[in-house]
Amino acid sequence: MIIDRDNGVPYYIQLMELLRKQIAAGILQEGQRILSEVEMGKVYRINRHTVRQAIDELCRLGELYKIRGRGTFIAKALLDTVEYQLSAKNRFTENIKKIGATPSTKILQTNEIIAPEKVRKALDLDHDERVYFHYVQRSINERPFLIGQAFLPVKYFLNALPYLNVLESMSEFYAKYNINYERAKSTIQAVFPTKEEALLLDIPRNMPVLKVKKLMKSQTGIMIAYGISCYRSDVAELSISW
Secondary structure: OOOOOOOOOOHHHHHHHHHHHHHHOOOOOOOOEOOOHHHHHHHHOOOHHHHHHHHHHHHHOOOEEEEOOOEEEEOOHHHOOEEEEEEOOOOHHHHHHHOOOOEEEEEEEEEEEEOOHHHHHHHOOOOOOEEEEEEEEEEEOOEEEEEEEEEEEHHHOOOOHHHHOOOOOHHHHHHHOOOOOEEEEEEEEEEOOOHHHHHHHOOOOOOOEEEEEEEEEOOOOOEEEEEEEEEEOOOEEEEEEO
């Protein structure tokens, strides 16, 4: 498989098709790391910029994905689109396993802060009340799918930081405090991502995200959590059921 230098087709498009043919033939398989930009440039005798253009376009189309510090990998076709259900009791791990994919969670930040004004109002907290801030990145088959922020009143979850620092499932967290939770309200808006959101979701700044704001309540009707989640709009198809 070589680059044809005489047919007039841009080199990056030819490289994209060559990679696709290798995937279709099973030479490159799902989850396999491909050659680096430098290595691929040497193999096909094209410059690194051209290789990067081809790889970035295949990543945008969901055929490849990048993991920072590790390289670029062949994506699983399963992630063309994911129907993700927003239910009264949302469970990321359970939702993703149902479609036969592999879920994973990376904790980005957990600390205790004074509740920001919007959080204080949403949770009906007094001035200067404190909340736990829990910030995570959730992925499907090692590709970023959403980033989520949760604000939880300290007064309802005493000494919770050790749990939040290692916990991947909010359902398990609520269970530790004998809380039978459910969604009280959600709003969904399509917006352009911030620089940080685009970086964490591995998308360009001009690709909208689906931003979901939610309120969670306990079995006694007390508001126990305010959350903001950003979903990749090229992958997530949100359905609502509760």
